[in-house]
Amino acid sequence: MHKRARIIHNVRSFFCGKEYLETDTPLLAPNLIPESCLEVFETRRHSPIGSLIPEKSYWLIPSPEIWMKRLIRQHQTNLFQICKCFRNGEAIGRQHNSEFTMLEYYTMHANYLDSLCLTEELFAFLLNPNHENQDYRTEKDSNCLTPPFIRISIEEAFWQWAGFDLFKTSAAYTDASGAMEEEAIRLGLNPVSGLSVPELYDLIFIHVVEPNLKMERPVALLDYPAFVPCLAKKSEDGKTVERWELYIDGIELANCFSEETNAEEVRRFFESEKAEKEKCALVKHDVDENYWKIFLPGKNSVTFPPCSGVAMGLDRLIMLLTGCSAIDGILPFPME
Numbered sequence: 001m002h003k004r005a006r007i008i009h010n011v012r013s014f015f016c017g018k019e020y021l022e023t024d025t026p027l028l029a030p031n032l033i034p035e036s037c038l039e040v041f042e043t044r045r046h047s048p049i050g051s052l053i054p055e056k057s058y059w060l061i062p063s064p065e066i067w068m069k070r071l072i073r074q075h076q077t078n079l080f081q082i083c084k085c086f087r088n089g090e091a092i093g094r095q096h097n098s099e100f101t102m103l104e105y106y107t108m109h110a111n112y113l114d115s116l117c118l119t120e121e122l123f124a125f126l127l128n129p130n131h132e133n134q135d136y137r138t139e140k141d142s143n144c145l146t147p148p149f150i151r152i153s154i155e156e157a158f159w160q161w162a163g164f165d166l167f168k169t170s171a172a173y174t175d176a177s178g179a180m181e182e183e184a185i186r187l188g189l190n191p192v193s194g195l196s197v198p199e200l201y202d203l204i205f206i207h208v209v210e211p212n213l214k215m216e217r218p219v220a221l222l223d224y225p226a227f228v229p230c231l232a233k234k235s236e237d238g239k240t241v242e243r244w245e246l247y248i249d250g251i252e253l254a255n256c257f258s259e260e261t262n263a264e265e266v267r268r269f270f271e272s273e274k275a276e277k278e279k280c281a282l283v284k285h286d287v288d289e290n291y292w293k294i295f296l297p298g299k300n301s302v303t304f305p306p307c308s309g310v311a312m313g314l315d316r317l318i319m320l321l322t323g324c325s326a327i328d329g330i331l332p333f334p335m336e
Contacts, residue, residue, distance in 0.1 A: 001332060003136035003318070003321075003322050003330075004318050004322075004330050006136055007126065007136055007317070007318050007321055007322075008082060008314070008318075010125065010126055011082065011103060011122070011126070011314070012082065014121075014122050014125045014126070015080040015105060018078070019078070020078040020079060020080045020105060021075070021077050021078065021079050021080075022079075022080055022081065022082075023064070023067075023068060023071055023079050023080070023081045024081070024083070025064050025067035025068065025071075025081065025083070026061070026067065027060060027061055027083065027084060027086075028043065028058040028059070028060065028061075029058060029059055029060075029061050029066060029067070030056065030057075030058055030059075030286060031059075031066075031285065031286040031287050031288040031291075032059050032061070032062070032066060032285050032286070032287065033063075033065060033066050033231075033270070033273075033287075033291070034270060034273035034274040034276070034277045034285075034287050035062070035273060035277075036229075036273050036276035036277055036280065036281070038062050038087055039087065039088040039089035039090070039281065039282050039283055040059050040060065040062055040086065040087070040088055040283050040285055041059065041060040041086050041088050041098075041283065042057055042058075042059055042060075042283050042285065043057070043058050043059070043060065044056070044057050044058070045057075045058060057285075057286070059283075059285045059286075060085075060086035061083075061085055061086065062085055062086060062087050063085055063102060063104065063311055064081050064083055064085070064102065064104055065104065065309070065311070066288075066291070068081060068104060068106060068309075069106075069259075069294065069304075070294060072106055072108070072304065072305065072307060073294045073295075073298075073302075073304045076108065076302075076305055077108065078105075078106065078107050078108055079105065079106045080103070080104065080105035080106075081102075081103075081104050081105075082101065082102070082103050082314060083101070083102055083104075084099055084100070084101060084102075085099075085100055085101075085102040086098060086099050086100075087100075088282070088283055089282055089283075092335055092336050093326075094325070094326040094327070095251055095252075095316060095319075095326075095327060096327075097315065097327055097328070097331060097334060097335050098335055099335065100313060100314075100315050100327075101313075101314040101315050102311060102312070102313065102314060103310075103311075103312040103313075103314045103317070104309065104310065104311045104312070105118075105309065105310050106259075106307050106308070106309040106310075107307060107308050107309075108305050108306070108307050109305060109306055109307070110306070110307060110308045111233075111242060111258040111306070111308050112222075112232075112242040112243060112244055112256050112257060112258040112308050114308060115256045115308040115309070115310050116149065116151075116220055116244060116256065118310075119149075119246065119254065119256075119310060119312075120147035120148055120149060121147075123145060123146070123147050123218070124147055126321065127145060127146060136318075136321055136322050143216045143217060144215075144216065144217065144218070144248055144249045144320070145218060145248060145320060145321065146217055146218075147217075147218065148217075149217065149218040149219065149220040149246070150215055150217050150218065150219045150220065151219075151220050151222055152219060152220070152221055152222065153221075153222045153223045153240075154166065154221060154222065154223055154224055154225060154240070155167060155223065155240075157209050157212075157213075157221060158204075158209060160212075161208055161209050161212045162183065162187060162204055162208045162209060163187075164183050166201070166225065167225070167239050169183060170197050170201070170225065170227060171239075177195065177196055177197050177200060180197055180200040180201065180204075181193075181195065181200055183200075183204065184200055184203055184204055187204060187207075187208055189203055189204065189207055189208075191203055197227055198227055198228050198229075201225065201227070201228065202228075210247075210250075210252075211250070213247040213250055214247075214249055214250030215247075218246060218247065218248045218253075219246070219247045219248075220244045220245075220246050220247075221244060221245050221246075221247065222243075222244045223235065223240040223241070223242070223243070223244075224240060224241055224243040224244075224245075225239065225240060225241075226238060226239055226240055226241050228241075229269060229272060229273060230243065230257065230269075231257060231259065231260045231266065231269055232257035232258060232259070232260060233257070233258040233259065233260050233261070241257070241258075242257065242258035243255070243256060243257050243258075244256050246312075248320055249320060251316055251320065252313075253312060253313055253316050253317060253320075254310055254311065254312035254313070255310070255311050255312075256308065256309065256310040256311075257308065257309055258306075258308050259306075259307050259308060259309055261295050261303075261304045261305075261306060261307075262295065263292050263293065263295035263296045264292075266291070266292040266295050267292035270287060270289075270291065270292060274287050315327045315330060315331065318330045
């Protein structure tokens with residue numbers, strides 16, 4: 001617990017030293033960003049007997065993003081937050097807890113590569129033996145946590161470990177899923193029939209590519225395919241999005257975008273993901289139908305600024321820094 005407290009203190013010191021504004025936003029939200037890959041927790045506000053206040057459903061946030069982007073639009077400043085987040089329907093184990101601590105930070109007028117450099121700076125700061133309160137370190141972190149990060153594109157990763165050209169295969173539009181299915185079968189994965197290109201991509205990535213990301217230094221996996229929906233800005237060629245994920249000792253630790261700021265693109269994402277959630281979600285939630293409008297020009301031509309955001313699992317980072325083999329070793333009260 002002492003080591004956990006010191007690491008969180010040092011993370012806060014790093015961002016405050018760079019004049020990022022620390023935010024403290026609600027854990028309960030009346031609506032959420034629709035993400036078909038996530039399940040959420042629902043709760044309900046009950047009214048006092050005789051009250052005219054209606055009862056209402058709320059949802060525990062899977063990320064503070066829905067609040068922080070509103071603050072970015074309003075205040076046009078760099079932000080960070082350390083808060084509890086909640087994800088339902090996930091396994092509880094070595095790397096997972098349904099309630100977890102998230103570090104999320106947004107940098108104005110920056111892209112995903114700028115955020116990658118900032119994250120390398122954060123790691124160097126946390127590992128610097130000359131700083132105070134650094135006695136949480138273990139010998140294990142000497143390589144697997146030390147920047148500079150190894151940078152590999154998704155395209156390179158699929159070539160190297162899955163043995164095929166991801167974008168040529170997925171661009172075979174007349175039979176794209178068939179071509180991807182053939183690759184999955186060749187790799188011995190035996191996919192069920194009828195999977196889409198994104199589903200087949202996930203299958204191959206999780207079982208073939210991801211196990212190879214346990215390297216001697218942190219690995220930043222860059223330039224994800226555009227056919228996997230997310231709120232990241234598309235690259236100029238349109239085949240990838242400006243996104244990276246960070247892996248340390250084979251553990252997925254962080255996710256970063258150059259944030260999509262085009263209002264129409266955000267609106268389309270919300271509509272598409274909302275439709276998916278309504279079809280398959282275990283826990284359905286309300287969606288703010290007007291959220292996309294924060295990306296429209298406002299008074300005095302104020303717009304949502306270009307920015308990049310990073311979401312990092314702070315419990316996992318603490319686990320890695322302290323040399324624990326599972327996150328329940330650094331949680332005061334694990335769920336199970």
